[in-house]
Amino acid sequence: MVARARRGLREEMRLYLVAVTSLSVAFLCVGGALLATTNLSKVAERWGESGRMSIYLRDGARAEDVTQLRMVLEGLPETTTVSALTSQEARALFLEQSDVNSDLAGLPAEVFPASIEVAMAEGTPIQRVDAIAERVGRFRAVSDVETYRSFFDRLGSLVSAGTNLATVLGLLVGLCVFAVIGNTIRLAVARRRAEIEVMKLCGATDGFVRGPFVLEGTFQGAMSALLAVIALGLVFASMRGAIDRSLAEFLGSRAVFLDAWVLFALVLGGGLIGAAGSAISLRRYLTV
């Protein structure tokens, strides 16, 4: 069967090359969408690892006011950790978390106000976090309270939109791969109809006839996906430096490539769709 599939691929090489090229572009779109979604998710995950609240203190806030504020916060059931940060500590933490090498290291400590960082328990309702922020904001020592909620909401929407886009693109590409491989195999079958007729007249089962075509379809699908993955990897490697310098500095995390299992799933999915497309498109040619 493998030998016959190899012969089929060799004989219809031009046809298959055109199909594989078209399909690679389609897979590249899916891969690109997945890559964008993965990075957005990572940013969202990084920023929303847990519910956080930063309480910025006024310059020259009295120590007893700060202590009282800490005691109030620690007494709340919704808080898991409450830690005070001096200006120097805030600066060091920022530089550590920003995850980029840039000129930000030259910023003086005064730029970073002293703060109390509060980690909220998972599942704390937004309304409750807002109520705590509003109550904390009334303290004398407090300059400002940041809950990051609006940012997380927007980022969440963006990630959700990206995921939806990738899903829709995935479905479209799935259909596209199915149709292109189906039509390619149909063309190949039309050209090799005599072959099929001869085999059927000699007593070949449908499986015997279908086998090489399904293998060819599998190969086309998997090869298209593999080429797309390689192209995506090359594009990513060449652009990673620029992405890290611009976006990552703003978003605070480095760009990441797709996980190995996602790449494997893409190639496997391509192969499976190719196999299904071949098998289905062959059905009506098997009646001899």
Added chain:
Amino acid sequence: MASSRSDDDDKVVRPFAFFRAGARADARAANKPILTFDGVYKYFREDQPTLKDVDLEVERGEFAFITGPSGAGKSTLLQLVYRKHTVDQGRILFCGRDIARLTPKSIPFLRRNLGVVFQDFKVVEHWTVYENVAIALEILAMPRRLVRSRVAEALERVGLAGRGQEKTCTLSGGEQQRVAVARAIVSEPALILADEPTGNLDPHLAIDILTLFEEINETGTTVLFATHDHSLIASRDHRIISIDEGRVVEARTGLRSWGTAKSGLHAVG
């Protein structure tokens, strides 16, 4: 380039192996006609049957011409045997089995016991001669070594010894038909159906091909040879099955004997 049979040949398991020429797995089947048409009707149009009440028996090892004008139903008769079509009424027994009742999944196993040769050769032109013949054995999942020896033997029988690696498209019409014959006989079927195999060949080549089928018949294989070429039929003394407007009119002996013995044709359908 004769090649001797190896012991592997006997080890190969073939479905319906007892259908092979000379095989005697079922004593009762061996005594029965290899092919029986029993009140067979075939309709392609409701009001006009292509075959009408065909009753016919073909004995093992027989060589029979099927003749009649174009559109008489010769090809349909053969197509019913290799189950391209199914009968609408009646039954066809091949080695005692009603082939009309075979399920679609069983049809390939029926065809493995038949060799079919067509007017238009039905060879794959971009394949080599070897590949065209070997496919009939590859379908049976035979070991490659055995396939090679059996193909070489078949090619020798049809006069194409040593030409296995040639592309089939480079062969003449007569040679392509020989490739088709080699493919039909390589799996040693019990019955060969030849549907106007000389229709595209000149008279000289037609006689060659007919002779080839007769040689195959001498080894015990039953041959049904459809043709409307009366000069071909007249040159031999085989049984003639004549079809006209879907009905079978049969002569038990060929035209030569008929001419001398005055036996004449008699309707059996």
